[in-house]
Amino acid sequence: MPKNPKIRVRFAPSPTGLFHVGSARTTLFNYLFAKKNQGSFILRIEDTDKERSKKEFEKDIMDGLEWLGLQWDELYYQSKRTKIYEKYLGQLLDSGKAYKRNIIWFKNPNKKVVFNDLIRGGIETDSSVLGDFSLAKDLKTPLYNFAAVIDDHEMKITHVIRGEDHISNTPKQILIYEALGWQPPQFAHLPLILGPDKSKLSKRHGAVSLTEYQEQGYLSEAMVNFMALLGWNPGDDKEIFSLEKLIKEFSLEKIQKGGAIFNIEKLDWFNKHYIRQKSTDELTTLCVPYLVESGLIKPVFSTKQYPPAYGGYVLEQKYLIAKTKEEISGEKLKKIISLERERIKSLSEVGDLTEFFFKEPKYKASLLKWKDMTKKEIVESLDLSLSILCDVKDGNFKIEKLKEILMKTAEKFGDRGKLLWPLRVALSGRDKSPGPFEIAEILGKEKTLKRIKKAISTTS
RNA sequence: GGCGCUAUCGUCUAAUGGUCAGGACAACAGAUUUUCAAUCUGUCAAUCCGGGUUCGAUUCCCGGUAGCGCUACCA
Numbered sequence: 001m002p003k004n005p006k007i008r009v010r011f012a013p014s015p016t017g018l019f020h021v022g023s024a025r026t027t028l029f030n031y032l033f034a035k036k037n038q039g040s041f042i043l044r045i046e047d048t049d050k051e052r053s054k055k056e057f058e059k060d061i062m063d064g065l066e067w068l069g070l071q072w073d074e075l076y077y078q079s080k081r082t083k084i085y086e087k088y089l090g091q092l093l094d095s096g097k098a099y100k101r102n103i104i105w106f107k108n109p110n111k112k113v114v115f116n117d118l119i120r121g122g123i124e125t126d127s128s129v130l131g132d133f134s135l136a137k138d139l140k141t142p143l144y145n146f147a148a149v150i151d152d153h154e155m156k157i158t159h160v161i162r163g164e165d166h167i168s169n170t171p172k173q174i175l176i177y178e179a180l181g182w183q184p185p186q187f188a189h190l191p192l193i194l195g196p197d198k199s200k201l202s203k204r205h206g207a208v209s210l211t212e213y214q215e216q217g218y219l220s221e222a223m224v225n226f227m228a229l230l231g232w233n234p235g236d237d238k239e240i241f242s243l244e245k246l247i248k249e250f251s252l253e254k255i256q257k258g259g260a261i262f263n264i265e266k267l268d269w270f271n272k273h274y275i276r277q278k279s280t281d282e283l284t285t286l287c288v289p290y291l292v293e294s295g296l297i298k299p300v301f302s303t304k305q306y307p308p309a310y311g312g313y314v315l316e317q318k319y320l321i322a323k324t325k326e327e328i329s330g331e332k333l334k335k336i337i338s339l340e341r342e343r344i345k346s347l348s349e350v351g352d353l354t355e356f357f358f359k360e361p362k363y364k365a366s367l368l369k370w371k372d373m374t375k376k377e378i379v380e381s382l383d384l385s386l387s388i389l390c391d392v393k394d395g396n397f398k399i400e401k402l403k404e405i406l407m408k409t410a411e412k413f414g415d416r417g418k419l420l421w422p423l424r425v426a427l428s429g430r431d432k433s434p435g436p437f438e439i440a441e442i443l444g445k446e447k448t449l450k451r452i453k454k455a456i457s458t459t460s
Numbered sequence: 461g462g463c464g465c466u467a468u469c470g471u472c473u474a475a476u477g478g479u480c481a482g483g484a485c486a487a488c489a490g491a492u493u494u495u496c497a498a499u500c501u502g503u504c505a506a507u508c509c510g511g512g513u514u515c516g517a518u519u520c521c522c523g524g525u526a527g528c529g530c531u532a533c534c535a
Contacts, residue, residue, distance in 0.1 A: 014535045049534060103533050120465070129463055130531090137533050144535045168464060168530040191466080198527060226472095229484095233473060237483045256473080259528065263471050266485045276498090342498045370494070410494080420494035432496035 007039025008158050011072070012148065014046040015057035018209035019064035021262070022163065022193045022201055025227040029190060030161045031070045032228070032250040042155060043072035047079045048147055064210040067220050069243050076155065078147050085142040088150050088180065089135065097179040104136040106146075106176065113171040118159070118188035118252050125171040133172055145169055149176040152185055161188045161252075164259070165200070188252055191231050192259040201262050213267075217290065217347025219278075222271040230260045240273065268345045275347075280338045284330070287337050287350045288319070294351025296358040297333075298322045323359040335442055339434045357442060360451065361429020365458045370421035378422050379460050384409065385423045386452045389445070397445045402437040426455035 011027040013019070034041040043065070047053035065072065092098035098106050110128035117123050135146040142150070148169075152160060167189050177184040195205030207213060213223060225241050233256075234241075234249045241249070275283065291297045297319045304316050321328050340353050355361070368378050388405060406423075410416040424436040427448060433439065440448045 012535085016535075046535060052534070117465095123464075125464070134533055141533090143533070148535085163529095164465065165529055166535090169535090171464095189465085192529075194528080196471090200529075229472065231472090235474075237474080239472095239484060258466050260473090261471060263485070266472065269485055272498095340497090343496070415494085417494040422494090424494065428495095430496085434496085435494075 005156070005158055007034060007037040008042060008156050009034045009039060009161055010042040010044050010152070010155065010157050012044040012046050012151075012162075013061050014049060014052075015054055015061060016049060016052040017057055018211055019057075019061045020201075020208050021210055021213070021227065022208075023061075024064060024068065024210045024223075025193060025230060026161065026163055026190055027065065027070055028068065028224065028227055029232070029250075029255070032246055033159065033161060033252060034073075035247045036250045039158070040073040041070070042074045042076070042157070044076045044151060044155070045078065046144070046147065047077060048142055048144070050079075053079075060209070060211055064214075067210070067214060068224055069220065074155075076151070078142075078151065081147075081151070082140050082142075084154060085136065085147055085150055086139045089139050089142070089146070092135070092179060095179075098135055103134055103138065105132045106135050106172075106179070108132045109175065109179075113174050115170060115174055115184070115187055117167075118186055119255050120189060120257060123167065123170070125168075127171055127175060130172060135176075145172050146176060149173045149180075149182075153177070153180070153182050157185050159186045159188060161190065164189045164192050188255075191256050193230060194259045194261045196261060198259070198261065200259075205262070215348070217344075217349070218267065218271050219274045219286075219347075221274045221277075222267065225274075226267045226270045229266075230262070231256045271346055272344070275344050276341060278341075280334050280341075283341060284334045284337045287344075287347055288333065290347050290350045291333075291354070291358075294355070295322055296351055296355060297328060321358050328358075332442060339438050339442070356428045356430065356433070357439070360454070361427075363425065363429035367429070367431060368422045368425050368455055368459060370417045371415070373418060373422075375459055377418070379456055381419050381422045382426060382452055382456045382459070385419060385426075386449065386456070389440070389448060389452070392445065394445050397441060397448075399437045399441045402440055406437065422455070423452070426452050 009030045011023075011030050013023055013027075031041050033039070043062075045058055045061075047058070089098070089104060092106070093100070093104070096107070098104055108127055108130055111126075112124060113127050114122060114124045133145065134143050136142040151157075170187055170189075174184050193201045195201045197205075201208055207216070210223070214220075221242065224243055224246070225239075228241060228246050228250075229239065232250070232254055235254055278286070288297070292299060298321075300318050300320055302316050302318070303313045305313055319328050319330075319333065320326065336354050336357050337350070340350065343353055344350055368382075370378075373381070385406070388409060389402075392401065392405070406419065407416070410419040413419055420436055424433060424439070425431070427436055427439045427443065428434075443451070
């Protein structure tokens with residue numbers, strides 16, 4: 001054994017389901033540990049269960065890793081390594097350390113097995129309580145505990161970092177290492193991610209696959225940051241960590257022993273934080289698919305012809321407002337997104353939040369009422385807004401200008417809400433929204449006036 | 461049941477043989493705002509229980525208790 005063997009860790013999922021956030025966090029910790037120590041991070045697909053393993057799940061796992069930014073250095077499939085397992089199975093059988101009785105069993109030497117867990121310290125088990133255990137269904141069909149040992153050894157894995165639910169497999173695996181005359185790797189068992197009832201996070205608690213969180217509009221940065229702090233901390237009060245910073249600060253010693261409840265509110269907080277960090281361009285690009293999905297806008301493709309010297313044809317993409325079929329410019333989309341940026345918890349909310357920019361809102365007439373205004377006062381207020389805005393030239397329909405002139409009038413009411421609330425509701429149809437000036441600019445003069453008139457007619 | 465692991469605010473956690481047991485999220489209140497959001501200020505809130513060791517334990521030891529995990533010809 002070299003004195004300082006290069007650190008090698010692995011993430012070994014079985015592709016029998018969507019990529020679970022618990023697995024994702026295990027992967028993250030493996031990756032961080034590897035990168036922190038200039039080691040290798042190996043992805044090993046444990047697809048020995050032919051019935052349950054599916055290519056689609058394998059793809060889901062790989063897509064998830066890519067999304068999180070956890071690039072693997074080497075990739076293996078257990079299904080392609082049967083010859084290797086067969087060889088060692090033969091060896092164990094020949095030496096009498098395994099035997100067949102329908103399937104291949106490991107002959108338990110019944111002894112005390114002790115190992116030093118890097119997170120928990122010494123763990124001792126009396127292996128006689130385990131009995132003989134299964135290694136393989138036959139020479140060509142290895143089972144988990146056996147295949148994992150062979151691969152970890154063959155792949156020169158130095159540290160096995162996995163979930164706490166594997167603690168009870170460890171003594172079995174150590175016995176196999178010993179039977180083969182091999183040195184076991186170091187083990188580190190991570191605390192589990194728990195649901196609100198403190199049991200292992202599972203489907204009955206809600207979304208558990210990484211893909212679901214991605215679809216709901218959680219940012220990869222938020223997910224990474226959140227998962228890292230679930231069971232690990234840097235030892236000080238810092239909470240915001242990019243993947244790079246995590247690599248720098250990570251250490252196994254700072255990992256918690258007890259399980260951690262998956263706290264969606266904290267995730268939301270991280271997500272809000274990272275959403276606010278995004279440039280308007282990036283955020284708009286991220287949000288557009290959600291607007292399309294909500295049926296608010298529609299992408300259209302057209303080919304534009306250029307002289308051959310300029311490349312001939314170019315595919316152009318534009319967006320139409322679904323309801324009116326008007327084209328909406330990228331600039332306008334960006335304005336809408338940046339207006340809602342502070343309000344978005346996850347990207348999937350963007351459709352609901354911005355709906356009124358793309359179609360006339362429906363709302364109860366009573367919503368137009370500010371405090372104890374009478375119908376007459378509401379109509380007067382809206383009439384006033386209407387006449388002020390009528391006089392604004394198209395070119396002046398900008399936030400600053402609108403704010404300047406409307407505020408002047410609003411002040412005269414003493415209570416600004418008497419002018420601004422009915423106006424804002426007329427434009428947005430909502431009790432909560434950005435301000436009327438911002439909305440008016442994006443809507444433009446024509447639509448703004450139309451909505452005010454409609455509000456007046458529904459009130460009177 | 462057996463074996464194993466774990467135990468600090470509601471949640472994620474910090475700390476140490478001596479601290480007013482710290483921070484963050486959430487909650488609540490106030491300021492600000494036409495509303496919401498954001499922002500700022502503040503409030504509430506924890507060492508599972510019982511023994512020991514010690515001048516002193518949340519921390520070390522023992523015993524309970526509770527929770528969780530595993531207990532497959534799944535991984």
